[in-house]
Amino acid sequence: MSALFEADRLQMRFGNRIVLEDITLRFGPGELCGIMGPNGAGKTTCFNVLTGRYRPSRGQVRLDGEDITGLRPHEIARKGVSRSFQIMNLFNDFTARDNIVTALPGLRRRGFDVSHAVAANSAFADQAEVLLERVGLAGKGGVLARSLSYGDRRALEIGVALAAAPRILFLDEPTSGLGSDGTARLAALIGSLKGQLTIVIIEHDMRFLFSLADRISVIHWGQVLAQGTPQMLRDNEWVRNSNLGKLQ
Amino acid sequence: MIDLLPHLLNGLTLGLLFALIALGFMLIVGLMEQINLAHGSLFALGAYFSFMLVAAHLPLPAEWVKAWTTIPLGWRYVTALVFAPLLTALVGMLLEFCVRRTYGKDPLYGLLLTFGAAMVIEELIRLVWGTRDYVLPVPQAISGGIILWDLIWSTYRFYAAAFAVSAIALVWLFIERTPYGAIIKAGAHDSEIVRALGINLTRLRMFVFAFGALLAAVAGIILAPIWGIRPHMGVDAVVPAFLIIVLGGVGSFWGAVSAGILIGMLVGLTGAYASEWSLLSMYVLLIVVVTFRARGLFGKKSLLEA
Amino acid sequence: MDKDSRDSSRLVTPAMLGFIVLLCTLPLWIGKVGLYPYLGIEILIWALYALSFNLLLGYSGLPSFGHGAYFGIGAYAFGLFQHNIVPSLWLCLMAALGAGLVAGAMVAAFISHRRGIYYAFMTIAFGQVFWVVAIKAHSITGGEDGLLRIARLPADFGFANIDLADNTALFYFVLAIFALALIGLWRLVNSPYGRILQAIRQNETRAAFIGHNVWLYKFTVFSLSAGLSALAGGLFAMAQTSAFPDVMSLHYSGYVVMMTLIGGGLVSFWGPVIGAALFLLARDIIGAVTTGWMLWFGLLFMAVVLFKPEGVAGWWQGLRQRTAGMSGNATGFARLRALLGGRA
Numbered sequence: 001m002s003a004l005f006e007a008d009r010l011q012m013r014f015g016n017r018i019v020l021e022d023i024t025l026r027f028g029p030g031e032l033c034g035i036m037g038p039n040g041a042g043k044t045t046c047f048n049v050l051t052g053r054y055r056p057s058r059g060q061v062r063l064d065g066e067d068i069t070g071l072r073p074h075e076i077a078r079k080g081v082s083r084s085f086q087i088m089n090l091f092n093d094f095t096a097r098d099n100i101v102t103a104l105p106g107l108r109r110r111g112f113d114v115s116h117a118v119a120a121n122s123a124f125a126d127q128a129e130v131l132l133e134r135v136g137l138a139g140k141g142g143v144l145a146r147s148l149s150y151g152d153r154r155a156l157e158i159g160v161a162l163a164a165a166p167r168i169l170f171l172d173e174p175t176s177g178l179g180s181d182g183t184a185r186l187a188a189l190i191g192s193l194k195g196q197l198t199i200v201i202i203e204h205d206m207r208f209l210f211s212l213a214d215r216i217s218v219i220h221w222g223q224v225l226a227q228g229t230p231q232m233l234r235d236n237e238w239v240r241n242s243n244l245g246k247l248q
Numbered sequence: 249m250i251d252l253l254p255h256l257l258n259g260l261t262l263g264l265l266f267a268l269i270a271l272g273f274m275l276i277v278g279l280m281e282q283i284n285l286a287h288g289s290l291f292a293l294g295a296y297f298s299f300m301l302v303a304a305h306l307p308l309p310a311e312w313v314k315a316w317t318t319i320p321l322g323w324r325y326v327t328a329l330v331f332a333p334l335l336t337a338l339v340g341m342l343l344e345f346c347v348r349r350t351y352g353k354d355p356l357y358g359l360l361l362t363f364g365a366a367m368v369i370e371e372l373i374r375l376v377w378g379t380r381d382y383v384l385p386v387p388q389a390i391s392g393g394i395i396l397w398d399l400i401w402s403t404y405r406f407y408a409a410a411f412a413v414s415a416i417a418l419v420w421l422f423i424e425r426t427p428y429g430a431i432i433k434a435g436a437h438d439s440e441i442v443r444a445l446g447i448n449l450t451r452l453r454m455f456v457f458a459f460g461a462l463l464a465a466v467a468g469i470i471l472a473p474i475w476g477i478r479p480h481m482g483v484d485a486v487v488p489a490f491l492i493i494v495l496g497g498v499g500s501f502w503g504a505v506s507a508g509i510l511i512g513m514l515v516g517l518t519g520a521y522a523s524e525w526s527l528l529s530m531y532v533l534l535i536v537v538v539t540f541r542a543r544g545l546f547g548k549k550s551l552l553e554a
Numbered sequence: 555m556d557k558d559s560r561d562s563s564r565l566v567t568p569a570m571l572g573f574i575v576l577l578c579t580l581p582l583w584i585g586k587v588g589l590y591p592y593l594g595i596e597i598l599i600w601a602l603y604a605l606s607f608n609l610l611l612g613y614s615g616l617p618s619f620g621h622g623a624y625f626g627i628g629a630y631a632f633g634l635f636q637h638n639i640v641p642s643l644w645l646c647l648m649a650a651l652g653a654g655l656v657a658g659a660m661v662a663a664f665i666s667h668r669r670g671i672y673y674a675f676m677t678i679a680f681g682q683v684f685w686v687v688a689i690k691a692h693s694i695t696g697g698e699d700g701l702l703r704i705a706r707l708p709a710d711f712g713f714a715n716i717d718l719a720d721n722t723a724l725f726y727f728v729l730a731i732f733a734l735a736l737i738g739l740w741r742l743v744n745s746p747y748g749r750i751l752q753a754i755r756q757n758e759t760r761a762a763f764i765g766h767n768v769w770l771y772k773f774t775v776f777s778l779s780a781g782l783s784a785l786a787g788g789l790f791a792m793a794q795t796s797a798f799p800d801v802m803s804l805h806y807s808g809y810v811v812m813m814t815l816i817g818g819g820l821v822s823f824w825g826p827v828i829g830a831a832l833f834l835l836a837r838d839i840i841g842a843v844t845t846g847w848m849l850w851f852g853l854l855f856m857a858v859v860l861f862k863p864e865g866v867a868g869w870w871q872g873l874r875q876r877t878a879g880m881s882g883n884a885t886g887f888a889r890l891r892a893l894l895g896g897r898a
Contacts (some may be wrong), residue, residue, distance in 0.1 A: 120563035
């Protein structure tokens with residue numbers, strides 16, 4: 001099976017500090033992959049390199065066989081790579097609906113069409129409504145993002161990322177700060193997306209990850225230490241010995 | 249070549265004084281993460297207060313003023329050098345009292361607020377002292393010139409440079425040798441650490457604001473005989489000060505000093521060759537440096553950078 | 555569709571129409587309330603300038619603190635073009651607009667990858683460069699003596715040639731341009747372009763990662779804002795029949811910031827217009843009583859920053875909401891906070 005998204009021997013240095021040593025990752029179409037590892041292992045840096053925030057010091061990133069290394073974030077996003085952030089990143093003064101509309105490729109393509117009235121475009125509103133329903137925010141479209149509950153904001157994060165019509169979605173600790181109810185709700189949401197597009201999740205909540213993911217990669221010291229299905233990782237000695245593997 | 253020496257001295261003096269202004273500015277950025285755009289107004293206030301004392305333009309009964317004028321100029325100057333900065337420091341404390349409300353918010357807030365304060369102070373200066381230029385009289389001992397290598401050197405420039413160096417040394421001692429300095433260096437936005445050290449942050453902030461104002465006022469007094477005293481001298485000082493901070497890098501003591509000297513020299517040298525354009529040179533330098541190096545010459549990463 | 559989104563799809567809103575009609579009657583009554591028609595011209599010009607400035611501060615969250623430079627460039631371009639090339643009103647105004655666009659684009663090319671305080675610093679530095687050049691290039695700009703004898707050229711429509719030397723005629727001409735700009739800007743801020751600018755203000759990173767070319771938006775909006783400011787500057791040169799470097803100084807650049815903020819540019823399209831009117835009225839009314847009017851206006855500005863960053867428009871919105879029982883409009887506090895790189 002050819003991979004949709006490939007990262008080949010990525011290295012990332014900041015000054016003389018090496019954050020990513022040698023990372024090789026492959027994500028197939030429709031796969032749901034997890035990335036785990038201790039704090040400071042380089043997971044978020046890895047996402048930042050994959051989505052174009054940083055240019056890697058060495059190595060290559062390919063989407064569908066096309067080299068996208070060093071492209072700027074918006075260029076990579078336009079090719080169908082979307083992401084969420086560990087720290088909440090929403091347009092707080094916009095309503096939930098407007099958050100979604102702003103991310104629609106249709107709006108983006110008309111970005112310099114100054115004669116067009118956003119509010120009069122019912123296609124935008126309809127698409128936004130569909131997406132809001134999909135992430136469980138039906139009926140909350142008119143609420144300001146800053147006024148939504150924490151759980152709803154996490155869901156809206158995913159909604160905004162989805163609105164950009166991605167082929168691959170990177171989620172950076174989507175359950176961070178959520179209680180068990182919120183985590184369950186998010187697990188259901190991500191589960192419902194499974195198979196429709198490639199999803200890559202950084203997560204600390206191991207139960208969450210092991211129940212959802214097809215494949216998990218363990219990153220530590222800037223390297224991929226182990227890779228495989230959740231079952232394979234449960235059996236992996238290193239994972240078992242580290243406190244990462246404590247599932248119960 | 250030797251003809252250039254006086255220009256270099258002028259540039260050095262100016263640069264050291266710019267650095268002094270910038271350091272006061274930077275202390276406030278360091279501790280409060282606030283850009284104090286009224287810093288230039290405090291600089292101007294220092295100059296006006298000193299003029300009031302030295303030239304005996306005092307709002308006091310005529311006999312008192314007359315008695316004051318009988319005191320020799322030298323003593324009046326020394327008194328001004330002590331009391332004008334202290335008076336300015338009081339104004340600085342009052343300003344801090346307003347700015348206090350913006351701590352922890354976007355720095356743009358403090359920027360806008362202190363911009364308003366700058367307008368208010370400048371307008372007050374116009375109302376109290378009018379729009380005319382004043383000249384600050386200085387004692388005989390530091391005025392006049394000396395002839396060396398067939399060139400006339402202004403004594404005052406030597407005095408000003410020496411004074412600025414000692415003031416800068418004082419700031420250095422404050423930053424390096426006192427616990428307050430350690431906090432400022434650490435970038436004490438983390439007020440928890442500060443409290444854990446048993447330091448009253450509210451008082452520390454007020455003190456540092458006052459200290460910054462004091463430095464600005466001192467620079468104002470020293471620069472007054474060179475620039476003349478006029479209402480918009482504050483803007484002439486605050487713009488180089490923030491250029492120096494950006495150029496030297498936010499939070500770097502030696503960055504500010506070297507950037508100050510660099511800008512002073514540049515203004516001095518372009519003044520020698522193309523005096524019309526000497527002001528422009530520092531902006532061009534800034535634009536060139538910042539285009540190629542976002543953090544300035546010596547800067548660490550800070551909240552001001554994006 | 556609620557009222558707000560209906561308005562935002564319209565070419566001309568009822569409020570806009572009412573405002574323009576009211577302005578049309580201004581020459582009839584302004585003398586009776588103790589003011590004078592020239593003040594109307596000034597308010598319209600500064601309102602246009604503040605509106606284009608607010609495209610940056612209020613909509614895009616870009617603190618441009620040296621914006622007077624572009625206003626001044628427009629004024630000089632208008633004068634120099636009519637003195638040296640061709641004394642045609644339309645071409646002179648185009649020259650002012652064009653000069654502002656070019657100067658703005660040059661500066662924007664240097665600064666559009668920045669934001670926050672560094673953006674403010676860089677815009678001040680560039681503003682000062684233009685200001686110093688205007689003062690020192692004596693042979694071109696007249697230095698501090700200013701560029702004098704700028705004519706109020708007649709408006710040649712082909713079928714009619716209208717003389718604008720009279721203040722009332724000039725007022726209507728400026729009003730026409732102002733109304734066109736008002737409508738254009740209204741459409742702009744409610745278009746996808748305006749929507750994306752507001753997204754960039756709130757969260758630049760997020761905007762980039764959903765595929766918007768943030769640099770290009772920041773570049774174009776700065777150029778556009780500089781161009782429109784220069785157009786206002788050109789009208790200003792025509793109104794006062796001269797151009798001086800002082801409008802390019804840090805002080806004047808600050809005035810437009812004050813107007814925009816006090817009026818409520820952070821939360822309202824109309825904020826800059828309200829602010830410009832308030833500023834010039836205060837200048838004339840407080841200025842008639844005391845010479846230190848800027849002292850009082852400065853204190854007012856400080857109070858607004860401290861207690862009500864939403865300005866007059868925000869206060870009005872709050873009042874309307876309280877009476878209508880609506881909730882949830884963005885607060886100026888939040889917007890100000892968002893100005894520094896979206897750390898809301």
